[in-house]
Amino acid sequence: MLERMQILMCGGTGCLSSHSKEIRTEFDKALSEMGLRDEVQLVMTGCFGLCEKGPVVIVYPDETFYSHVTVADIHEICEEHVLKGRPVERLIVKDPVDKQKVKNFGELKFYAKQKRIALRNCGNINPLDINEYIAKDGYLALGKCLTELKPLEVIDWMKRSGLRGRGGGGFPTGQKWEFASKSNDPVKYVICNADEGDPGAFMDRAVLEGDPHSVLEAMAICGYAIGAHQGYIYCRAEYPVAVERLNHAIGQAREYSLLGKNIFNSGFDFDIEVRLGAGAFVCGEETALMASIEGFRGMPRLKPPFPAVKGLWGHPTNVNNVETFANVPVVYLKGPDWFKAIGTAKSSGTKVFALGGKIANTGLLEVPMGTTLREVIFDIGGGIPNKRKFKAVQTGGPSGGCITEKSLDTPIDFDNLIALGSMMGSGGMIVMDEDNCMVDVARFYLDFTVDESCGKCTPCREGTRRMLDILNKICRGDGTLEDLDTLESLGNMVKDTSLCGLGQTAPNPVLSTLKHFREEYVAHVVDKICPAGVCPNLTNFVITDKCIGCTKCMKNCPVGAISGTVKQKHKIDLDKCIRCGACKKACPVNAISSKPEDWRAIVRG
């Protein structure tokens, strides 16, 4: 029987962890019970991007977008929607911007301003079915390159497209390919860097899980261009779903002779293997990555020689990031001029951002370069929840910096972000509001880099550790003004003298918060208060007049510091209080404050 309906559900890691696999099983069961199974196709796709609303289910042909679906809702969806044609109103997604119910997928403002190139198939096709990828012009670019273009022309197209590396550096991809192609070594390698390590960035995972074939196709194109016959995908073992789907995709591509010997009868051979990493951040650095593939400890080495000259096992190697590769087939399908026309003059195409932190629409989005930060955060991201005030946005993860309100109208591209003292990085974007302490944020990122430093060079191993010590001291309330100067000069020293990108960028979060939020640091060391009310030693919790006397905070306090009777304002005994914040989390009416303006009067009498 032919299908009259297709139900797509998100199978990305985000939705999988909120039971989308069980949802699929339940659909299967419910539809079978109702005798509808033959009429409906169930498709598990990659990430839709709107992770905040997960698990997400889309019903075609009417494009109904269901959010926060649970296993218990499936029976109702099947009976009401699939059988009787009445969409289940209460599950239909609401637009986070204006709270309106949205009839279908196409109406969501989250997608309206986006342009999806790298994520073109994510959430749209079944990543486990090569036919669906082929239906969306998959492997056509590879076929075109192999039968119609010479390797040099392939490189020339890439150079003309202006595509720059999406892993963070922003190096022109065409130029990189050209370097690797110039070597005469008969053995060369193509590596896909899928060691996505920035906390809060997950675009590469989304591509690998949602559209693995696009990466395989692009690697084969790259192999043809530079003269390589073997590719490796270096993926972290913490991405089990991505690894599984990649291996499945490689198997299917071999079956269809789209990988292997004599692809498209052109005489070109290319094959790909997946190599697993243990999840070390430093292995995202290309020389450390290659050392890890070779079986050594993942540590960077001096460059030059660059990988294009002497890479994996001493042979010329081209390393590109997942998102870069995901853009490659489109350049050959639509032409370099089409690609070049998108974005800004120096940064063409689009960029995927992983939006997180204090933002309404946590998730993945893809916008043309040149879109402003304000559009991304407020129009697509839906702004800050709970009526809080925007404070800063941190781009580029632990290597990036903070950008403040006054720079929000800057068009995003590689060069503009660097000019602002941050960087594109892999595209993580963490939004912070008035409740975030910037000293604490800087400490969080530095804590991460201290952990991840490989220890090979002294500035990174020792310097970042000492910087963290100073930050801890400031957060404890023992800091001095002198510490701020030491922190700054130490940061600049680590930046200038470290061996690889990890150390060279690790001080960025500290230096940029010191630059933009110096008054917060000063408040910590001179006034001994934390203006955002985060650092425990420098704040106090008080109950404001908003208190409704529900006793919830009392029950949640681990040390019994809160007293009061039902329906009357409670009180915190500051001598007993350990400043854990449990009461603040428990309060249903936001009556507990740690803001200095609220507690100062009480504490100082």
Added chain:
Amino acid sequence: MKSLEDLKKLRDQSLKNMQMRYQVGGTRIQVGMGTCGIAAGARPVLNKFVEEINEHELKNIVITQVGCMGECAFEPIVEIVDQDGTSSIYCKVTERMVNEIVEEHLVNHKRLDRYLLSSVKR
């Protein structure tokens, strides 16, 4: 797979199966699937539409289901909204009629007046 032609053939064939996800605009066929519609046999009618449209390789058509349209005595009811917005409501539709409606209305663009709700009621 050995040539670009093979690939394109497979692409067109696979795309047909996914057409539903990329349909924008076009003609809408809405089958009334309230309890009344289902009891009167709307489901086989709906499936017949899917089958026939696929057989005739008609593009730009969305087949969807709607709730009860209010004329329960005349179910199964099928409304066809053409691209220009004209609506034709067919009533008491049977599987045999689907064949005819597809060929006349959708292929030849000729409305089958005798099956319309407006003529049957009169």
